[in-house]
Amino acid sequence: MGELRTQEMLLNMGPQHPSTHGVIRFVVKTDGEVMTTAVPDVGYLHRSIEKIAEKATYHGFMPWTDRVDYLAAMNCNYTYALAVERLAGIETSRRAEFLRVISMELNRIISHLLAVGALGMDVGAYTPFVHGLREREKVNDLIEELCGQRLTYNYARVGGVIYDMPPGWDKKVLSFINQFEPLLEEFNRLLTDNKILIHRLRGIGVITKEDAINYNLVGPNLRGSGVKWDLRKDIPYSVYPEFDFEIPVGTGEGGALGDCYDRYMVRIKEMRESCKILRQCFEKIPAEGEAQVKVPKKVRPPAGEVYVRTESTRGDLGCYLVSDGSDKPYRVKFRAGSFTAMSIVEKISRGMMIADLVAFIASLDVVAPEIDR
């Protein structure tokens, strides 16, 4: 009898699959439970947002930026607004900058809540995800009071923000933070310290420091590999230099530096840091100042180009803006963290198990619309 041979199987994971978080397709070659490779196939959610920008005015493109990354709409709004401001030389008021930071940090908290909750759900724990959503709803209520929207906020404007915060809103945010921080500890007891979760995540999908830099990973994925790089500190923008906060990096506490557990922990720690920033914001926010400075109805930046980088919830969000002097952008390009995160999947996923691939993708926290835009 000859040697017993197994046959490779081609498994089509996605475009509609519960753990791809949107419409991504992975072409998985498996031999039973162990995979040979997983090749990501992106492009299912391309809505040509960047092309639409060329047909819209500078103000008119603002709602489209919400759709770049629907879980971090505040950051995308802000990045685009900042690019236009840099190009047109518009100075915003200090109060508006604080409002922008507050909205962005609130956005960071809820985005990370969803990321860690969804990771929990991908490895089989359903309750933490719902608890995360519950807290997210509270923040959504707060943001709704601020700008009237719950998902596509469309809050930042060229020259500031659309509305000043309603009276008494700061108290509500502070009371939310006061009850959120103990709840985060409860969340940790429920999920983070869970033995099964640690065993599912540690040593899985290890991205070394060199790989993380070479593959151009950004944000928590980069910091999870131990690289201390955060644009809020390293290339400061807005009023971030005034705040005292830490940059959490992966410590390898799960087992190997840069494994899924490290990326997960970075997000948990970043939520605490965001709470810290929010507290300082409400201490330092100036009482006076207009929400939006006077900006012409049709912004016509001088011909030229600008590249702006901000630290979105999924890391370095870049906006490249070219103006030809007219009232419409000549070219807008977003550089998104999710796209580069997809590029490393093929390398890391070699020899993984199918269940690990799910945990690995979840730990990268990719948002499908951000990949394709």
Next chain:
Amino acid sequence: MQQFANWLLTKIPYPAFLPTEYLYIGVQLIFALLMLMLFVAPFAGIISWVERRVAARMMDRVGPNRVGPQGFLQWLADGIKSLLKEDIIPTNADPILFRLAPYLVFIGMFVAFVVVPFSSKLIIADLNIGIFYLIAVTSIVTVGIMMSGWASNNKYSLLGGMRSAAQIVSYEIPTGLAILVIVLLSGSLSMQEIIAAQGAYPWEWFLFSNPFTAMTFFILFISALAEGNRAPFDIPEAESELVSGYSTEYSGMRFVFFYFEEWANIYLIAAVGTALFLGGWQIPPAVRQWGAATHFILPHLLEFLTFFIKAIAIVFVVIWIRWTLPRVRVDQLMILCWKYLLPFGFACALGTALWMVLFPKGVPLVSYTLFGGAVVTGGYFFYRVWYQLKAANVRVHLNPFV
């Protein structure tokens, strides 16, 4: 039963060439089926309601509360809805096996209830190999699940079916070892005799009989969870990986059969745990006498309630685990079985045998100590829960009716 059959003989023209035993068997079969249909089948439905309500509460949701009082009849509504739905059979599926698989799964779980002792009299058949029969027939479920995974002609289903086969076959062994411990203690395979060997009070239960049996209970509980594809061992239907695995291609009533199996299985896990370790339907003799003096049905009712409450408590724990813990990976599952549960199962079987040789009459002091330890552990657990609730400053909704 025999009287009823004899009465039937006088009423119906029975062909004389057939032995009357055939009629007795027929009557008994019909009676058993009726009992299963009317008494046991709703259990799965009730458990589904319990699971959805408990899960909802853990997630800060409300859960089904529209159909019937507190949504209690939701399972009936769902069942009727599924019956009326279109039954889709994929073009490339194996038509015969695809249709057959849900019935195998259903039957495997359904007939296991034959030996579940709800009270001292309320048992369909007190087989002298009761617990062995139970292990044997529940194995049919594996065949059904594998068949559905293969016949669906879907790679995810196939993976799910394969995982399920590997998992259930592996975990049969620790389960068997754990049951062996009880068989050693009670000296019988019959469910009723196993319960009769225990007492009504906690320290007379097999759970606290000696330290090894206490450990065996956990081995049985874990391996029963794994055998029933329950979280955290629900890898055959791992929703986030395999898109519900072997049942992916099923719809309508066939799909419900798989879920019937799952919910009936929770109750079966709980019932076996109760019967083997928690004293089953045993009530204190004084209560039994008082009950018998009041009305002849009362002792049976009390026994049934005792059994039901103990089983529902275990069902609650199973659901609690399901909605709290992440899922283990398939290799970790195998490691748990072969490296931990199996050696410990052997140790427990040997330890119990040794214990029985050394102390043939048992040691009540050890039982009291173990029971005391369990009470202290439980007390400490609830103290911690209370402490952490206070620390997190969470509003606790104690009202179960929403």
